[in-house]
């Protein structure tokens with residue numbers, strides 16, 4: 091009898107965390123590694139949010155809370171949904187968890203039975219398929235392509251849906267590609283979903299605020315109000331508010347689903363950190379003034395990375411609408427050999443050689459389900475990005 095569970099044997103550890111750890115290991119050993127693999131902003135959490143946390147501690151708000159969030163934060167989420175998307179939710183339709191990750195996981199745990207399928211467009215955020223597997227469901231991967239800038243088409247979605255489909259997971263702007271769906275592109279997908287009333291929508295709007303060149307974010311229940319009854323709108327404060335360590339995410343959806351998610355959370359972790367919840371109230375209710383200047387910085391970095399990588403023969407790098415990632419293709423480099431004599435057969439070979447021979451850490455595309463590509467996170471200083479891109483340029487030029 092195996093000690094570890096069969097479910098766990100189907101799941102792999104997060105490759106992004108593994109790559110970041112490998113880069114940290116080399117750095118600790120004295121190597122001048124530039125890490126472009128971590129998915130978190132290099133900005134500090136805004137001061138007003140930190141102050142709200144300090145005030146919460148001083149006021150003794152340090153005890154257990156309701157398992158899926160304090161009423162004040164649930165109300166702040168309702169207000170945000172109304173203000174930003176015109177969507178009406180009551181606090182009973184809101185769940186707050188320990189990061190966006192936990193709310194997504196709770197929803198899958200609360201709904202999936204063996205045999206249930208979940209459609210996930212690739213490239214995907216690494217955790218979606220593994221969370222589905224942990225919850226006992228079956229991920230169904232719908233491949234996109236470079237030709238559509240990694241956006242799923244209506245035909246591709248239609249082809250992936252079966253009578254067993256329970257959820258469609260949607261993520262725009264996307265991790266790992268940065269691709270953001272316009273209203274028309276999203277409407278093409280919601281039209282497909284309207285023809286399949288048994289399919290629910292789990293939309294992960296984590297990168298909502300990180301959008302450039304006038305891109306207008308939209309979320310499925312806003313684009314197709316008839317989907318409201320079967321949509322879970324997920325979001326969190328981690329990325330836009332530079333609060334990755336505070337661990338607060340939230341979701342809004344039908345009350346029955348939210349109650350089921352509460353049951354999962356109340357028997358596993360209970361409430362997210364009380365102090366972080368008060369900080370998140372300030373993040374949502376307080377000034378949003380820092381978002382625009384942060385986006386100016388992110389856009390400048392995106393443009394720097396896209397232009398430097400696009401100069402490389404063998405790499406093609408679309409310009410993404412949002413998030414802080416680019417996802418270049420290395421199709422033109424497959425089959426080449428590195429100065430150390432390593433043959434590049436896959437994007438994992440490329441990323442490994444780039445780290446070992448050029449001291450730049452990126453994440454290989456296979457981790458996100460679409461190859462041959464790699465993901466660059468440009469949430470780091472302009473100087474580090476410029477140097478990293480220079481190293482990538484000379485590494486690629488040295489391939490034979």
Ligand SMILES: Cc1ncc(COP(=O)(O)O)c(C=O)c1O
Nearest residue numbers: 129189190191215265296326328
């Ligand atoms: C698309 C996407 N969703 C959710 C998350 C999880 O966010 P959190 O740190 O709030 O759990 C991430 C984090 O990398 C992400 O990229």
